[in-house]
Amino acid sequence: MAKKKTIRTIPQDRTPMQEQVPEIRARNFAEVSLGYELAAAVRESERCLMCPDEPCIRGCPVGINIPGFIAKIGEKDFHGAYDVLTDTTLLPAICGRVCPQETQCEGVCTVGESLESVAIGRLERFVGDMAIAEGWSAVPYIEPNELRVGIIGSGPSGMACAADMAKAGCKVTVFEAFQQPGGVLRYGIPEFRLPNEVVDAEIAKVARLGVTFRMNALVGRLFTIEQMLTDMGFDAVFVGTGAGTPVFMDIAGESLSGVVSANELLTRINLMQARDFPAHDTPLGLGKKVAVIGAGNTAMDALRVSLRLGADKVMCVYRRGHEEAPARAEELHHAEQEGIEFHWLTNPLAILDDGNGNVRGMLCQRMELGEPDKSGRRRPVPVEGSDFELECDTVVYAIGTNANPILGQTSSLALTDRGYIVANDSLATSIDGVFAGGDIVTGAATVIEAMGAGRTAAAAMKRYLGLRDSTLPYAPAERASSLFGLAPEQRNFVRVQVA
Amino acid sequence: MVAEVVPNAVPYEIVTRTDFSDVTYLLEVLEPDMAKAAHPGQFVMVMSHAEGERIPLTIADFDRERGTITLVVQAIGKTTREMQRDLIQGAHLYAMVGPMGIPSHIEGVKKVICVGGGLGVAPVYPQARAFKEAGAYVIGVIGFRNKDLVFWEDKFESVCDEFIICSDDGSVGIKGLVTEGIKIALEKHDDVDEVIAIGPPIMMRACSQFTQPYGVHTVVSLNPIMVDGTGMCGGCRVKVDGRTRFACVDGPDFDAHKVDFDDLMARLKRFREQEKQVLDRWEQGCRIPEAPTMSTPGA
Numbered sequence: 078m079a080k081k082k083t084i085r086t087i088p089q090d091r092t093p094m095q096e097q098v099p100e101i102r103a104r105n106f107a108e109v110s111l112g113y114e115l116a117a118a119v120r121e122s123e124r125c126l127m128c129p130d131e132p133c134i135r136g137c138p139v140g141i142n143i144p145g146f147i148a149k150i151g152e153k154d155f156h157g158a159y160d161v162l163t164d165t166t167l168l169p170a171i172c173g174r175v176c177p178q179e180t181q182c183e184g185v186c187t188v189g190e191s192l193e194s195v196a197i198g199r200l201e202r203f204v205g206d207m208a209i210a211e212g213w214s215a216v217p218y219i220e221p222n223e224l225r226v227g228i229i230g231s232g233p234s235g236m237a238c239a240a241d242m243a244k245a246g247c248k249v250t251v252f253e254a255f256q257q258p259g260g261v262l263r264y265g266i267p268e269f270r271l272p273n274e275v276v277d278a279e280i281a282k283v284a285r286l287g288v289t290f291r292m293n294a295l296v297g298r299l300f301t302i303e304q305m306l307t308d309m310g311f312d313a314v315f316v317g318t319g320a321g322t323p324v325f326m327d328i329a330g331e332s333l334s335g336v337v338s339a340n341e342l343l344t345r346i347n348l349m350q351a352r353d354f355p356a357h358d359t360p361l362g363l364g365k366k367v368a369v370i371g372a373g374n375t376a377m378d379a380l381r382v383s384l385r386l387g388a389d390k391v392m393c394v395y396r397r398g399h400e401e402a403p404a405r406a407e408e409l410h411h412a413e414q415e416g417i418e419f420h421w422l423t424n425p426l427a428i429l430d431d432g433n434g435n436v437r438g439m440l441c442q443r444m445e446l447g448e449p450d451k452s453g454r455r456r457p458v459p460v461e462g463s464d465f466e467l468e469c470d471t472v473v474y475a476i477g478t479n480a481n482p483i484l485g486q487t488s489s490l491a492l493t494d495r496g497y498i499v500a501n502d503s504l505a506t507s508i509d510g511v512f513a514g515g516d517i518v519t520g521a522a523t524v525i526e527a528m529g530a531g532r533t534a535a536a537a538m539k540r541y542l543g544l545r546d547s548t549l550p551y552a553p554a555e556r557a558s559s560l561f562g563l564a565p566e567q568r569n570f571v572r573v574q575v576a
Numbered sequence: 577m578v579a580e581v582v583p584n585a586v587p588y589e590i591v592t593r594t595d596f597s598d599v600t601y602l603l604e605v606l607e608p609d610m611a612k613a614a615h616p617g618q619f620v621m622v623m624s625h626a627e628g629e630r631i632p633l634t635i636a637d638f639d640r641e642r643g644t645i646t647l648v649v650q651a652i653g654k655t656t657r658e659m660q661r662d663l664i665q666g667a668h669l670y671a672m673v674g675p676m677g678i679p680s681h682i683e684g685v686k687k688v689i690c691v692g693g694g695l696g697v698a699p700v701y702p703q704a705r706a707f708k709e710a711g712a713y714v715i716g717v718i719g720f721r722n723k724d725l726v727f728w729e730d731k732f733e734s735v736c737d738e739f740i741i742c743s744d745d746g747s748v749g750i751k752g753l754v755t756e757g758i759k760i761a762l763e764k765h766d767d768v769d770e771v772i773a774i775g776p777p778i779m780m781r782a783c784s785q786f787t788q789p790y791g792v793h794t795v796v797s798l799n800p801i802m803v804d805g806t807g808m809c810g811g812c813r814v815k816v817d818g819r820t821r822f823a824c825v826d827g828p829d830f831d832a833h834k835v836d837f838d839d840l841m842a843r844l845k846r847f848r849e850q851e852k853q854v855l856d857r858w859e860q861g862c863r864i865p866e867a868p869t870m871s872t873p874g875a
C-alpha cells in the first residue's frame with residue numbers, strides 16, 4: 078500500500094495535453110486537442126488525492142465516481158476505469174471533450190485550491206477514447222420485455238434515455254428529424270472540438286444495445302405524441318428535442334444577405350458539409366470579415382469555424398466583459414490563441430447595408446458594467462455618445478436559442494410561457510406516460526446535464542412501467558457471470574454491486 | 577458508420593415519374609406514413625443523395641391508399657436538374673422529411689379563389705381539392721407563360737366550380753397574368769371569402785397588391801431559402817406584419833397583405849453566386865463523355 082498522498086507529494090504541474098499549434102490549426106478542421114498518451118494519463122491520475130469528502134463527485138451534474146475511475150487509471154486498469162465511468166455516463170469520450178469542467182468537477186477539486194486542479198476532463202476523455210479504440214462497450218445482460226419506448230430526438234438526452242430503457246429490456250425506437258443522429262453533437266459542435274467519428278462511435282454503442290434509429294422522422298408532423306401512445310403502441314415516450322430555435326435581435330439590417338444565425342452557419346458546415354462546397358451542394362456564403370455576436374460556446378464555435386474557412390478577420394462582439402463570457406474557459410483560451418479579435422463591452426445597434434443588400438458593417442455602442450442583475454452578472458449599460466462603426470461583411474447571431482415550436486403546435490403538452498415543456502422533478506410531463514428532458518425543459522444548457530436528464534427520465538419511466546430501477550453500479554455480464562451464484566437470466570437488467 | 581446505425585432507413589422509392597415539359601417533372605414517392613399525415617399547404621425537405629442539398633418542395637398531392645406523396649419540380653439549378661436526370665422510376669431519394677409547416681386553413685371558407693402561377697399550380701391543387709371537399713365554392717385561376725407549359729389543367733378543373741386559365745402570350749385561355757383572372761372572378765362574385773395564391777414571389781406580390789383594394793383576405797405560401805425546415809436555423813426568416821417569422825414552422829402560409837415581399841425577394845438572392853458556381857461545375861461534369869449521363873426521359 079502506497080503511503081497517503083499529500084498536496085506536496087503529488088506531481089505539482091498539471092500534465093500538459095498535446096495540441097495542434099494555433100497558427101496551423103486555425104486553418105484546418107482537425108481536432109485541436111490531441112488527448113493524453115498513456116503515460117501522461119497515468120501521471121495525471123497520480124495528482125488525485127482521493128479526498129474522502131469527494132467534492133468533485135458533487136461538482137459533477139451526474140455524480141460520476143471521479144476518484145474511482147482515476148484510481149483505476151493509476152492501477153493501469155483502463156477497462157475498469159471505463160466501467161466506473163459508464164456506471165454513470167453514457168458518453169465519456171464526448172463529455173471529456175465538451176463539459177465546462179472548470180465550473181463543475183475541476184472547479185471544486187481540492188488540488189485546485191493550491192495548484193492547478195486535476196485534469197478530470199482530459200482523463201475522462203482518455204478513457205473514453207481508449208474504449209472506442211479497443212471496441213469496449215458496456216453491454217449488460219438484457220432480458221427483453223414486451224414494452225415499447227419511443228424517444229423523440231437523438232441528442233444526448235434522447236440517447237441516454239434510449240440506452241437506459243434498452244438495458245431495461247424495452248424495445249426502443251429513436252425518432253430523429255435530421256438525416257443523421259446526434260443532435261447538437263452532430264449539427265452544432267464542430268469537428269475540431271468533437272470529431273464526427275467520436276459521435277458515431279458513441280451512437281454505435283447505443284445501437285448495439287438494440288436501439289433502433291429512425292431518421293427523417295419529424296414527430297408532431299409525421300405523427301403526434303398522442304398517436305405514438307395510441308395507434309403506434311408505445312408504452313412510454315421521452316421528448317428530448319432540444320432548444321434549437323435561434324434568437325434574433327430585431328435590429329435594422331437583420332435580413333441583409335450575410336446575416337445568419339450560428340445555427341445556420343454550423344448546420345451548413347457540420348451537417349451539410351458546406352465546407353466542402355462545391356463537392357457537397359450546400360453553399361455557405363461566408364465573407365472575409367466576420368463579426369459574431371455573443372460569447373458562449375456557440376459563439377466560440379462560430380468564430381473558430383469562420384477562421385478555418387478562410388476569413389481574414391474574425392471578431393467577437395459581446396455586450397459584457399471577458400469575465401462574464403459564458404463559454405468554456407478552454408474554448409475562449411483557444412479562440413484567443415488562434416487570433417480571434419475580441420470586442421468586449423460592445424453592443425450592436427444596427428447592421429449596415431452596402432446599398433446592394435449586403436452587409437457593410439455594424440453600428441455599435443460601447444458599454445460599461447453597472448449593478449449586478451438577476452443572474453448575478455453585472456448589467457451592461459450604454460456609454461453615452463460612444464457609437465461607432467465596425468467594418469464587416471458577415472454577421473453571425475449567437476445570442477441564444479428558444480424552444481422549438483413544433484411539438485407545442487401539435488400536442489396537448491403543457492408548456493411554459495416561453496414554450497418549454499413543463500416537467501416535474503422526475504421529468505414526467507402533463508401527458509401520462511410522456512417524459513421530457515434536456516434543453517427542451519431547461520432551456521439551452523450542457524451536454525452532461527441533458528444526458529443526466531435522459532437518465533433521470535428513464536428512471537421515472539421504469540417506475541411508471543413497473544420495471545425495477547437500475548441505478549446501482551453493475552459489472553459487465555461476462556465478468557459478473559458467477560456473481561452471487563446467480564445466472565445472468567435471473568439478474569435481468571439489475572446492476573449488481575461488485576465489491 | 578452512421579448508415580450501420582440506421583438499418584431501417586426508409587427507401588423513398590420513386591414509383592411514378594412524369595415529365596410535363598423539359599423543365600417540369602412530377603415525382604410520386606412511396607412513403608405511406610407521410611401520405612397518411614399530409615395536409616394541403618404542407619411541404620417536404622428532400623435530399624436526393626448523401627452529398628446533396630436539403631431542398632424544400634411542396635406536397636402537390638398525396639394518396640393515402642397508394643401510400644404516396646407527389647412532388648412537382650421545376651429544374652432550375654444544380655439540385656433540381658440533377659434530380660431531373662437521376663430520379664427515374666424505381667430510383668430512391670436519400671432522404672425525405674415532412675410533412676412540414678402548418679396545414680392550410682380550410683374550414684369555414686364558403687367561396688374561395690385558388691390561384692396558381694406556373695409551377696404554383698401544383699401546390700395550390702391540394703388546397704383547391706380540400707376546399708371543394710369541405711363544401712366551398714371553388715374558383716380556379718391558373719396561369720402559364722404559354723400553352724406548352726400547361727399541366728394539370730383537367731385535374732385542377734375537376735375540383736373547381738369555375739375555372740379560368742391565363743397565359744402571358746394568349747396561346748391558351750385569356751391573355752394576361754393571373755391577376756386578370758382574379759379580376760374577372762372578383763367582379764363576378766362580391767362574396768369571395770379568401771384568395772389563395774401560390775407561385776413565384778413576383779406573382780404572389782402582384783396578386784397581393786391586386787386584392788388589397790378589394791379587401792379580400794389573401795393567403796400566400798412563402799418559399800424562402802431553407803436549410804433544415806424544422807425551425808432550427810432561421811435561414812427561412814421572413815418579415816410579416818413587421819415581425820420576424822420562420823416560414824418553415826410559422827408558415828409557409830401567411831396573410832399576403834402583411835408580407836414584406838421585397839425582403840423575401842432580396843433574401844432569395846443570397847447564394848446566387850454559389851448557385852451559379854455549383855451549376856457550372858455540374859454542367860461541366862455532365863459534358864465529360866465518360867461520365868455516365870442519363871437523358872431526361874420523355875422530355
Ligand SMILES: Cc1cc2nc3c(=O)[nH]c(=O)nc-3n(C[C@H](O)[C@H](O)[C@H](O)COP(=O)(O)OP(=O)(O)OC[C@H]3O[C@@H](n4cnc5c(N)ncnc54)[C@H](O)[C@@H]3O)c2cc1C
Binds near residue numbers: 177483516
Ligand atoms: C454550437 C454549440 C456548442 C455547444 N457547446 C457545448 C459544449 O462545449 N459543452 C456543453 O456541455 N454543451 C455545449 N452545447 C450545449 C449542448 O450541446 C446542449 O445543451 C445539448 O446538446 C442538449 O441536448 P438535448 O438532448 O436536449 O438536445 P439536442 O442536442 O438539441 O438534440 C435534439 C435533437 O432532437 C431533434 N428534434 C427536434 N425536434 C424534433 C421532432 N419534432 N422530431 C424528431 N426529432 C426532433 C433535433 O433534430 C436534434 O437532433 C453547445 C450547443 C451548441 C448549439
Ligand SMILES: Cc1cc2nc3c(=O)[nH]c(=O)nc-3n(C[C@H](O)[C@H](O)[C@H](O)COP(=O)(O)OP(=O)(O)OC[C@H]3O[C@@H](n4cnc5c(N)ncnc54)[C@H](O)[C@@H]3O)c2cc1C
Binds near residue numbers: 650699799845851
Ligand atoms: C416551402 C417551399 C416550397 C417549395 N416548393 C417547390 C415545389 O413544389 N417545386 C419546386 O420546383 N420548387 C419548390 N420550391 C423551391 C425549391 O426549393 C428550389 O427551387 C430549389 O431549392 C432549387 O434548388 P437548385 O439547386 O435546383 O437551384 P439553385 O440554383 O440552388 O437555386 C435556384 C433558386 O432557388 C431558390 N433556392 C435555392 N436553394 C433553396 C433552398 N434550399 N430552399 C429554398 N429555395 C432555394 C433560390 O431562390 C435560388 O435562387 C419550394 C421552396 C419552398 C421554400
Ligand code: SF4
Binds near residue numbers: 136139143178197525
Ligand atoms: S462528466 Fe463533466 S463534470 Fe462530470 S466528471 Fe466528467 S468532466 Fe467532470
Ligand code: FES
Binds near residue numbers: 804811
Ligand atoms: S429552414 Fe431553418 S428555420 Fe426554417
